[in-house]
Each structure stands twice: as C-alpha cells, then as structure tokens.
Amino acid sequence: MSRFFRQAGDSDSESSESEDELMSSEEEEAPAKPTTTAKPAMSRFLRTAGSDSSSSDSETTDDIDDGDKSDESDSEDDEEEKPVRILSAVDKRLKEMEVTGVAMENALKINDWVVISNEFDKLVRMIQRQLNLSEPVPSLYIRTLVNFEASVNSSIQKEKEAKRKMNASNGKALTAMKHKIKKAIKENEADVKKYQDDPEAFEREYLNLVARDTPPAAATPAVRPSGGAADQADEFTTVGKGGKVMQFTSEGIFKHLQAVQEARGKKNTDRAEQIRILEALVEVAVTSYQRIRVLLALISSRFDYNSSVSNYMPIELWLSAQREVDLLVSIVAADTNYSIQELTDDYDELVERSPATEKGVVRIRGSIISFIDRLDDEFTRSLQNIDPHGTEYVDRLKDEKVLYCTICRAQAFYEKTSQSDPLARVIMRRLEHIYSKPDAVVQALEAAADMSEVMPSMTLAQLSTTSALVHSLCVYLYKSGNSLLRTRAMLSHIYHHALHNDFYTARDMLLMSHLQESIHSADVATQILYNRTVVQLGLCAFRSGLIKEAQATLQEIFTTQRVKELLAQGVHQQRFQVMTPEQEKAEKQRQLPFHMHINTELLEAAFLVSSMLVEIPLLASIESEEQKRKVISKPFRRLLDFADRQVFTGPPESTRDHIMQASKALQDGEWEKCRDLIQSIKIWSLMPEASAVKEMLAKRIQEQGLRTYLFTYAPHYSTLSLSLLSRTFSLPLRTVTSIISKMIWNEELSASLDQSAGVVVFQRIELSRAQQLAQVISEKVATMVDQNEKALDIKIGGNSGWGDRNDGAKSEKRGEQTQERRGRGERSRGTRGGARGRGSRFSQGLGNQMPGHTGQRSGQ
Numbered sequence: 001m002s003r004f005f006r007q008a009g010d011s012d013s014e015s016s017e018s019e020d021e022l023m024s025s026e027e028e029e030a031p032a033k034p035t036t037t038a039k040p041a042m043s044r045f046l047r048t049a050g051s052d053s054s055s056s057d058s059e060t061t062d063d064i065d066d067g068d069k070s071d072e073s074d075s076e077d078d079e080e081e082k083p084v085r086i087l088s089a090v091d092k093r094l095k096e097m098e099v100t101g102v103a104m105e106n107a108l109k110i111n112d113w114v115v116i117s118n119e120f121d122k123l124v125r126m127i128q129r130q131l132n133l134s135e136p137v138p139s140l141y142i143r144t145l146v147n148f149e150a151s152v153n154s155s156i157q158k159e160k161e162a163k164r165k166m167n168a169s170n171g172k173a174l175t176a177m178k179h180k181i182k183k184a185i186k187e188n189e190a191d192v193k194k195y196q197d198d199p200e201a202f203e204r205e206y207l208n209l210v211a212r213d214t215p216p217a218a219a220t221p222a223v224r225p226s227g228g229a230a231d232q233a234d235e236f237t238t239v240g241k242g243g244k245v246m247q248f249t250s251e252g253i254f255k256h257l258q259a260v261q262e263a264r265g266k267k268n269t270d271r272a273e274q275i276r277i278l279e280a281l282v283e284v285a286v287t288s289y290q291r292i293r294v295l296l297a298l299i300s301s302r303f304d305y306n307s308s309v310s311n312y313m314p315i316e317l318w319l320s321a322q323r324e325v326d327l328l329v330s331i332v333a334a335d336t337n338y339s340i341q342e343l344t345d346d347y348d349e350l351v352e353r354s355p356a357t358e359k360g361v362v363r364i365r366g367s368i369i370s371f372i373d374r375l376d377d378e379f380t381r382s383l384q385n386i387d388p389h390g391t392e393y394v395d396r397l398k399d400e401k402v403l404y405c406t407i408c409r410a411q412a413f414y415e416k417t418s419q420s421d422p423l424a425r426v427i428m429r430r431l432e433h434i435y436s437k438p439d440a441v442v443q444a445l446e447a448a449a450d451m452s453e454v455m456p457s458m459t460l461a462q463l464s465t466t467s468a469l470v471h472s473l474c475v476y477l478y479k480s481g482n483s484l485l486r487t488r489a490m491l492s493h494i495y496h497h498a499l500h501n502d503f504y505t506a507r508d509m510l511l512m513s514h515l516q517e518s519i520h521s522a523d524v525a526t527q528i529l530y531n532r533t534v535v536q537l538g539l540c541a542f543r544s545g546l547i548k549e550a551q552a553t554l555q556e557i558f559t560t561q562r563v564k565e566l567l568a569q570g571v572h573q574q575r576f577q578v579m580t581p582e583q584e585k586a587e588k589q590r591q592l593p594f595h596m597h598i599n600t601e602l603l604e605a606a607f608l609v610s611s612m613l614v615e616i617p618l619l620a621s622i623e624s625e626e627q628k629r630k631v632i633s634k635p636f637r638r639l640l641d642f643a644d645r646q647v648f649t650g651p652p653e654s655t656r657d658h659i660m661q662a663s664k665a666l667q668d669g670e671w672e673k674c675r676d677l678i679q680s681i682k683i684w685s686l687m688p689e690a691s692a693v694k695e696m697l698a699k700r701i702q703e704q705g706l707r708t709y710l711f712t713y714a715p716h717y718s719t720l721s722l723s724l725l726s727r728t729f730s731l732p733l734r735t736v737t738s739i740i741s742k743m744i745w746n747e748e749l750s751a752s753l754d755q756s757a758g759v760v761v762f763q764r765i766e767l768s769r770a771q772q773l774a775q776v777i778s779e780k781v782a783t784m785v786d787q788n789e790k791a792l793d794i795k796i797g798g799n800s801g802w803g804d805r806n807d808g809a810k811s812e813k814r815g816e817q818t819q820e821r822r823g824r825g826e827r828s829r830g831t832r833g834g835a836r837g838r839g840s841r842f843s844q845g846l847g848n849q850m851p852g853h854t855g856q857r858s859g860q
Contacts, residue, residue: 124180250284275302278297287352295328299321318382326405342370372429373429383595431470435470436495466496484526510534528567534556534557538554543693563600567598568592569592617704617711621711640663655681658681669709719754
C-alpha cells in the first residue's frame, strides 16, 4: 500500500526516516521469504495522528514476530497450498485509489499542482462511484482531504512570501485545488470531524462497516483446476448458513425464491448476493412458470439495489434489467397460457403451477408496465445526474434505442393480449420519446425497433411519416378513458405540430382543447409540458414570420422572469428566499435532461426581436406620457429604458446589446443598421433554416421601419411621395401602398391615398385639452366594463372568459368598439390613431385565451 494511504495506527520508527535506511530496508526486502514483515516508511507530511510513536511500531512488530515464529517451520508448505487470491470489486476500487494516491504524493514532492488537481478529480469520481453503489466512503479519502488541506494552505502561504512565483498554470491549479478541497470537506463534514477527533476510532468504524457489508463466504472465489467439466462450472460457490454449499436445482427453486423474497428489505440484506442467487436460479429454471417467477423477482431486486432516491441506478444494472424485461415479455408473448397481472387470486407460491393444474390460463402476480415505467424513469434520472458536456452523457443517450425497442415490444404484447389500460400507458411512454425529436432521430429509433423484429400496430414503416406516427399514437390516447393521458397526448401533439412549423393547426388545437382552463389543477409534470408547448408554439410563430402572434405567445412566460424554472431547465433563486433541502431536491428531480432543453437564449432573442418590431412603431405613434405607460411588453420596455439611461454605449456584445442598439436605430429611421445588427446575432445559427429566418427578419424590419417613419415624421408633411418611400426602404411600390392602406383602414394614420399622383395626403385634426381628457376617460371606462364582465362570469359559474368562444367574440367586439372610439377622438397632428390596430389581443393571435405559463410555481 502507498505510504500516503497508510491505515491509522501504522507508524514508523525514528530510525527509518533517513534515506540511507530506506535504501537498506529495500535491500533487506529482496529475499523471497523474510522472517519478519518490514513496513515501508511513511512520508512525514502524511503521517496520521499517533504515528510518531516508535514504541507502538516496535510492539506491533514484536506481536507479529511472536505469531510468525510458531508457523515458521510450515511456512514453505503452506505457501504452496494457498489458493490464488482474486481481488473482489471492492478491493479493486481501493487499489485504484491507492495508485491515485501514489501519483498525488509523487507530484507533491515536485510541487506539480496540475497533476495533483487531475489526480484528485479522478479520486473524486471514484468516490462518487462508491456512493452510487451504496458503499461507505473509504477512510483513506477522508485522511487525504485532511492532510491535503494543510498542504494546500502551506503552499499558498509560501507562494505569497516567495519572490519567484510559480508558473501561471501551476498557480491556477493550486487555487483550483484549494476550492476543490474546501468543497469536498464541506460535503464530508461529519466524517472529517470524526476523523479529526479520533483517527483510530474512525478507522475502526470504517473497517467494521466494510466487514459488515462484505459478502460472506458465499462470494469467496474458489480456484478450480483447469480442464474437463470444471471449466464450465461457475467461478463462485454459494454457501448458506453454517458453511453448507447451496445447490440450485429446479425442484428447490421456489424455496430459494421464497428465502430471497423474505430477506428483501431487511437492514443487513446483501443485495448483490441476492441478485447473484436469482441469476443462478434463472439458469436452472426449466418451466415457463419458474422462469417468469424468477425474472419478476430478479428485475425487482435490480431496481431495489440502489435505495437512494437522489442517485441513479448503475448503468450495468440498468442494462441487465432491460435485457431481463425483454426476456420476460418474450416468454409471456410466446406462451399465452401464462398471464402476468397486478391483481390475482391468492395461490401457493411454493407449488409448481401449469395450465393443466389450473385448468386454464395461469395468472401470476406482477406488472410488466411498472417495469417499463421504472426503466424509463431510471434512464431519465441517469441523464439528469450525468454531466451533459462529457462523452459519458452521449454514451448513455445511445441506450435510448434499446429502451425504445423494449417499449415497442411491450406495446406489441399488450396489443396481442388486448390489455387496454397498460397499452395506453406504454403508448404514452413511446410518444414521449418521439414527440419532441427531429424526424431523423425518430427514424433512427424506429429503424432500431424494426431490426429487433418488434412489430406493434403503429410503426413508421406503415405510416411513412413521423407526423402520421405521432398522430396515430395520439388518436389512440384520445379514445382511452384516462384523462391525464389524453391531456399529455394533446400537448405532445400540439408540440409536434409547432416543431414542424404548422402554427395554425397547433394554435387551433390548443384553443379548442380548453387546456388553459384546467392546467392550473394538473400535476407539475403536465404543467411543465404545457409551458414547453406554449413556448414552442411561440417559436413556431416566429419562424413563420408571425411576429405579433409570437410576441403575444411568449410574453406571458417572460413576464414572470422565471423562464428556466417554468420549463424545468433550472432552479430559480429568489431574492431573500432560501429553498429547503427537500424543495431543492424535488426541483432537481423534475429537471428535464439536457438534450430536451429549449435554448433559453434563442427563446429570449425571438421574444425581444418580436417585441421590438411591435413596440417601436407603437412608441412612435403616441405622444402623451399617459399613453406611453400602456406598454405591450414590459420586459422589453424595461430593457429599452435601461439602455436609454446609459451615458456611453459600447459595441454590442451580448444578444440583448444587439437588440437594444437595433431598437434605437429603428427609432431613428436607420433600418439598414437595425437589420445588420439583428442579422449579426450568432444565436440564429441554432435555429432550423437560419438563412430563411434572417431574410424574414430583414423584410419585417423594412416594413416596421416604414411604419415607424410615417408615425414619426408625418406631422412634418402635407403630402409624401410613394416612390420616395419605396426607394428609401427598398420595398416594392405595391408593398408600400399596401402597408399605408392598412394603416389608414385601421385608423392608425389620418391620411388618404392619391394613387393617380402617387402620393399620400395627410390630414391634421388638433384635439383640445377637453377632448384628450375625454378620450382617456373613455378608455378607462372600457377597461372597467371588461373587468366587470369577467367578474360576473366567475360569479355565475362561467369559465372566467379564458376559453369560451362567446367570451372571445364579446372581447373582440368590445375591442372593435374601443378602437372606433379611439379612432374618432385621437388624431393629433394627423398621426394619432386610437387603438393602433390592437383591439382584443385574441384578434392578433392567441390573446387572453392562452396564458403563456401556468402561473403556479413548479415547486409547489
């Protein structure tokens, strides 16, 4: 063992500290059969408490010598008969840690903190693997933390006092080690305190834990002679109580199975040993009934191996469970005389059952769909806990193919046996794996299922397109009696349409489903899916060039300033509020895997650009401060006001900087500068069909630039040439005429078109102070009427005006009336329209019928 990881209580005599004696001790160890055991010297820096006493070492050596003298005469014969020692998995892991400790110790001698930092990271990963396997933290790791904390502090102090500083990379590594050690000590604070109080007692406690958790003689390797039938036998001999060898036969399989099930859940049960016994029982099982019973117990034992909720199931165990679920499904699918059901009559579990004895189908208590659910959940949990930026995450994500094949195999089995309830659940699992993925990924998953000869009724080969596949799966779930599955299927269907830029179909489905009325009472996972669907719908509108609809859809969720939390892509830290450990754990458990995230920076860019194209013409069309306070997008207006207060504005760096400077350019009439700033945003490259999106944005900026110009400078003209506007904004004359006609029709512009002369003639109507105040009062009265009608709907048991088509029509009519009143009253200097074409938000897109978020904190 490395001197660095010496157990507590080991000590060196004072005479062994010199280098000469170290060399002589190595020469003395050269003989193959020494009479005494010589201990290598430990570094003075890493000596544990009590290791400086030379007397303790001499006493220990005397005890060893006394014990060895009695066996000295037979030592040669014993060595020849000793079996070869095969390291267990625990010993191998400890050996790896010792090797890492030697590397750290050697690097410490030459002050190479880069190597120390890398080796320490490796050691931390080993410890994390120990925790995933529910094994205690080795005492040598705690000792390493304590000793290296002093070493790091000493090195930092010397570095401050030294005239010649270490190189930059070494200095950074030293600083990084300081933070790593501090974090590790904080995570193992209790163990570190125990070790500092009494190192020897801490060592003994760890050894007792290891001795208790180590499998008994049942797992002791037996080295057998090679050749003959011995090579085909197991490498392990399982022994029961009293040292008797356990023989597994098909006749006694139910007794062993009952013993394993009785030990399940007990405190000192060795789960690894139980799994090994059940694996042996699978091999000796003869009948289908025996294999089904053992597989049900084996799969449950694998899922119970890791009892910690925060850690994920080891990948090797997960793959084994997945293969065994496939085997179980194939057995019951091949032999229809056996059926696995959650509810069955009581039966004797120690008696072999067959169709002949049962006079019909043999019903066995169990649940395949529960195994499918657990496999899927453990797969998601593992992705939540693996670093998404490493290769391990990608390797783990490849296992989705085998999981998808297992789900399809279970679907085909339930279709064959006509079990409607589990069939709906497994179809929902299948849908959740494909609804949010691009067509290429779905095709790869379906191809893997076809290669495994899994043929459910709904496949991509039969339906030819992914949209048709998703549609068929959703239609089946719509017809099922489970309301939760119907809701999730509807949201998944809408999400898929939005992902494929079918905005109007997705919008109509969402409005007709009336999900916005009941989503507040749904579970948290369904609320998260609803938020994701609404956000994807907003991105779909943006990609399709529907700027007003995109802004109205995305506004609600951005107003909350909790975008990541509502999309389950992060935990929102509120000021002056600290989450309890239970709340934080619950938040982390519901986080989506990284590959399912919607890019929030891209989402924010789409929202802010949409808000810019809506808000800037609006700001140019109003004059009074009372009207300026009526904003459409508060987040955008807040950022714009902050940018206006800046004394000096440098070159744009972030996405927000680009959009804010583009907004100022658009206000000043510099539409070309605005276009260049928007198109130079790098995040657009992550959007599908980025070039088409940039071209669409350039066209929208030209159009809104023309509208902004007319709102801003119309008071200074009596007539304005259409051809001049066409040349100024690089728009076709037909497009310019169309835009101005719509503005006049919506009473946003008080003017008329003279197409024979090719000009627009502006009209000026000055409002008196009394007329302006009357206009303000009329708007407030209209708002009060809307609020009173909504309150009346709630009181008489209506649906709050969110989704009722009649309420939507009333709201739209009231918006038209308000628009008409505004158009009659406000035309100051020929530029002031009234409602500016807003009316009811429903007339622009989704409006009041679709809140962009659930309004409920996901942690509640």
